[in-house]
Amino acid sequence: MPAELIRILIGLVAVAVSVGLIGLVMVWVERKVAGHVQRRPGPYEVGPYGLLQPLADALKLVGKQLFMPDNADPILFWLAPVLSFLPVLLLFLPLPLGDGLFTLDVNLGLLLILAFSGLAVLSLLLGGWASNNKYGLLGAARAVAQSVAYEIPLLLSVLAVAFVSGSLDLATVVKEQGTWPWNWNIMTQPLAFLIYIVSALGETNRAPFDLPEAESELTAGFHTEYSGMGFGLFFLAEYANMVVVCSVATVLFLGGWHGPVLPGPVWFVLKVSLLMLLLVFFRWTYPRVRFDQLLNINWKWLMPLAVANLMLTAFFVKLAQYAVVKM
Amino acid sequence: MDALFQGLSLDYLAACDYAKTGKTWQVFLPASSLVKAAERLRVADWHLEDVLALDCAEGFVVTYHFAHFDKPGRVAIRVLAPHDAPNVPSISHVFDGALWHERETRDFHGVIFEGHPNLIPLLLDPDMADCFPLRKEPKSRAKTREMLEVGEVVYCRPSFTLMTPDAPAEGQESGGPAATA
Amino acid sequence: MTRYADMDQVAGDFYTNNFAKTAKESSLILNLGPQHPSTHGVLRVIVEMDGEYILRAEPVLGYLHRMHEKMAEVKTAAQFIPNMGRVDYGHALAWNWAFLGAVEKLAGIEVPERAEYVRTITCELNRIASHLLWWGAYLLDLGAFTPIMYAFDDREKVLDILQMPTGSRLTYSYYRIGGVALDLSEDCLRSIREFIPWMRSRLPMYKDLVSDNIILRKRIEGVGVIEPELCRRYGATGPVARGSGINYDVRRAEPYSVYPKVDFIVPTSELKDARGRYDVRMIEIEQSLRIIEQCVEQMPEGDILVKGAPKPSWKAPKGEAYFAVEGGRGKIGVYVASDGGKNIYRTKLRAPGYSNLSLFAEVSSGTILADAVAILGSLDLIIPEIDR
Numbered sequence: 001m002p003a004e005l006i007r008i009l010i011g012l013v014a015v016a017v018s019v020g021l022i023g024l025v026m027v028w029v030e031r032k033v034a035g036h037v038q039r040r041p042g043p044y045e046v047g048p049y050g051l052l053q054p055l056a057d058a059l060k061l062v063g064k065q066l067f068m069p070d071n072a073d074p075i076l077f078w079l080a081p082v083l084s085f086l087p088v089l090l091l092f093l094p095l096p097l098g099d100g101l102f103t104l105d106v107n108l109g110l111l112l113i114l115a116f117s118g119l120a121v122l123s124l125l126l127g128g129w130a131s132n133n134k135y136g137l138l139g140a141a142r143a144v145a146q147s148v149a150y151e152i153p154l155l156l157s158v159l160a161v162a163f164v165s166g167s168l169d170l171a172t173v174v175k176e177q178g179t180w181p182w183n184w185n186i187m188t189q190p191l192a193f194l195i196y197i198v199s200a201l202g203e204t205n206r207a208p209f210d211l212p213e214a215e216s217e218l219t220a221g222f223h224t225e226y227s228g229m230g231f232g233l234f235f236l237a238e239y240a241n242m243v244v245v246c247s248v249a250t251v252l253f254l255g256g257w258h259g260p261v262l263p264g265p266v267w268f269v270l271k272v273s274l275l276m277l278l279l280v281f282f283r284w285t286y287p288r289v290r291f292d293q294l295l296n297i298n299w300k301w302l303m304p305l306a307v308a309n310l311m312l313t314a315f316f317v318k319l320a321q322y323a324v325v326k327m
Numbered sequence: 328m329d330a331l332f333q334g335l336s337l338d339y340l341a342a343c344d345y346a347k348t349g350k351t352w353q354v355f356l357p358a359s360s361l362v363k364a365a366e367r368l369r370v371a372d373w374h375l376e377d378v379l380a381l382d383c384a385e386g387f388v389v390t391y392h393f394a395h396f397d398k399p400g401r402v403a404i405r406v407l408a409p410h411d412a413p414n415v416p417s418i419s420h421v422f423d424g425a426l427w428h429e430r431e432t433r434d435f436h437g438v439i440f441e442g443h444p445n446l447i448p449l450l451l452d453p454d455m456a457d458c459f460p461l462r463k464e465p466k467s468r469a470k471t472r473e474m475l476e477v478g479e480v481v482y483c484r485p486s487f488t489l490m491t492p493d494a495p496a497e498g499q500e501s502g503g504p505a506a507t508a
Numbered sequence: 509m510t511r512y513a514d515m516d517q518v519a520g521d522f523y524t525n526n527f528a529k530t531a532k533e534s535s536l537i538l539n540l541g542p543q544h545p546s547t548h549g550v551l552r553v554i555v556e557m558d559g560e561y562i563l564r565a566e567p568v569l570g571y572l573h574r575m576h577e578k579m580a581e582v583k584t585a586a587q588f589i590p591n592m593g594r595v596d597y598g599h600a601l602a603w604n605w606a607f608l609g610a611v612e613k614l615a616g617i618e619v620p621e622r623a624e625y626v627r628t629i630t631c632e633l634n635r636i637a638s639h640l641l642w643w644g645a646y647l648l649d650l651g652a653f654t655p656i657m658y659a660f661d662d663r664e665k666v667l668d669i670l671q672m673p674t675g676s677r678l679t680y681s682y683y684r685i686g687g688v689a690l691d692l693s694e695d696c697l698r699s700i701r702e703f704i705p706w707m708r709s710r711l712p713m714y715k716d717l718v719s720d721n722i723i724l725r726k727r728i729e730g731v732g733v734i735e736p737e738l739c740r741r742y743g744a745t746g747p748v749a750r751g752s753g754i755n756y757d758v759r760r761a762e763p764y765s766v767y768p769k770v771d772f773i774v775p776t777s778e779l780k781d782a783r784g785r786y787d788v789r790m791i792e793i794e795q796s797l798r799i800i801e802q803c804v805e806q807m808p809e810g811d812i813l814v815k816g817a818p819k820p821s822w823k824a825p826k827g828e829a830y831f832a833v834e835g836g837r838g839k840i841g842v843y844v845a846s847d848g849g850k851n852i853y854r855t856k857l858r859a860p861g862y863s864n865l866s867l868f869a870e871v872s873s874g875t876i877l878a879d880a881v882a883i884l885g886s887l888d889l890i891i892p893e894i895d896r
Contacts, residue, residue, distance in 0.1 A: 286723050
């Protein structure tokens, strides 16, 4: 199937380019939003409205010496940032940006995304472990505990939506939803949406759950020892992961490409951007939680709630099927 | 204050003028009764403000300033440590705050606090542990009685000569700013 | 990596090795600092950890040690004043005041009343700046990035005001033996009058912005409980003691200057934890505003420097004096002893942060790393003051 292969190749290139672009844009957005939240203009020297600032930042990162501490494990040390970045590219493949606008048509798209996003923690663990740094080690340990914990409610909340839609294919999930907000899954699954957003923050290590890199405690956690593009790749992967979780949220809960008047992809990008902005706002608004609190939130609140939500959903879905059959 | 130190072996006890020197009592103790005095102050809820050494001609005058959270006043407990063997018992097990103050005094003056659990350099580099920056040249050391306030003597051990001999004649406190250049 | 398993024992410096002697077999020894984001400069704390739990902690000082006490021995009293602005960059004027208060007490110099008012106003303004600095930096420690910008926005206004009479923005050396260097101009007084209501309007905003935030409350409530008894043992003063319910403020306990004439409360908190210390400092900003307001109203006309004020070559008379003021971090005490020579014979600086930090080892053991950072921050550390 060369056609399929070409499609995937084009998709991969497009994804790689757009991830880079998104990274640049997000750096600018994040700094600009942070600036305005903090009553300062943010970057404004380089280019109009500081638009070229991320380019300058990227140039600086690329130009920096790649530095590895003594006695670090060289293979694992350099593998970690690459490993953090590569699976992210795959995550974009099954995402439907519009009706028929996707790279890879898999009927288990959701599963693919969740499976590969689980790989992210491996890179954090490797990076933290291989840098021969105690802060890195602590950060890695935190990253693992956190990812393992937050993956469960994330999966459970996603599963609830899959129950409603009856499919793990992302395109099908979107098609099940309608044009208007009240046709979206968020109306039937508000709790699942909330759980999803909170656990997504935990999964992507974004503030207030940025404990693996909590700079006031662990200086920079797992990436303490990384410089130049080693750090840059972690950085890029973080933004790419954010885009992925926001896209999945859009697909699952916010009707994907559906929306009045404007074409589908525009709606999709708009919704994702709004969610991203929300995450950025979180970061610049809240203090960081403590590590035991983080796990408490998960095990004592998110998990039971997600399980209860899933069971209720299953019950009502079954009930509805039964009612349909009866009629 | 004299009631507080009842029965302790004191050298010198004087009430001082707060308005002039910022302290209300001054006590000279032999090193042997320092810990007991500290314990009594501890029971009476005084807290340790600081520990300092004053390098005088007669020896290091190790001074402990105590103040109280509920009532005004300041007590200066003083112990004389001779230059050749500057040993003073540590009060760090009574006042934990003394842990660092004593280490600092050791850094600056080389006063050894016996019984201190961790008398390692605190502010100075461990490599210069034998260099005591605040020790004076022997010829430039001043006499104790020239600087310390005599106060209103309540008790003075007859053999204690640090403050007594020509102190009243000096009148350094009543003189005020007479020594202006 | 097993090859390097004993690396730390080999590579550790004097303090690490000394600390590691009594460490348990399987624990992790971590050096927080001297370069660490939450140690505010160059404090170093060696901690022994079991997972995230801290078994033992030991602060290591001296990375910013400048031996001010030795410098005092080689300078005349007047020449030493600029040093005092550099001991504590947060509340520099209180240190100015403590040293000059001791020298004035030693020499029996009476400060003109207007100068006392000027000192009180500027010192309280500086206290507000100090508390704002703490507030921003503390929340930064707790992972909230934004408040420090708001705090610095307001602090900037204070610094602008203080710049008018003092000429500097951080390391002031504004007070003189027997008064102050410059009078408060009309312009300056007007700015102060404008600043007071503005700052008052900001405090509720701070509360809405972050003080009531649930994450913040969970981070600092019940964290780092310091019993009053502990304060007494370690000689902790200032907001640390007041946050533990000890009603002790040098401005009240040993009244100096015009403080007996102004009306203000000494806030205390019975919470004893980081929250208590947080609340105390926030109320202190309000109280400082009250003091400034009253002082500006009551301030008489007159000299700002005593007649025949000492010149730089002035020799302090024989004697000794101890003078304590309430700084942003607690009781600042300066002891001077003079033999009548050119320079003051011995100057001893009692830094409040020094005593406050010394209790950290005891309070932090058994907490988790994040709490230790929260406790460290709640003590309001200014490292140059601790190291002197």
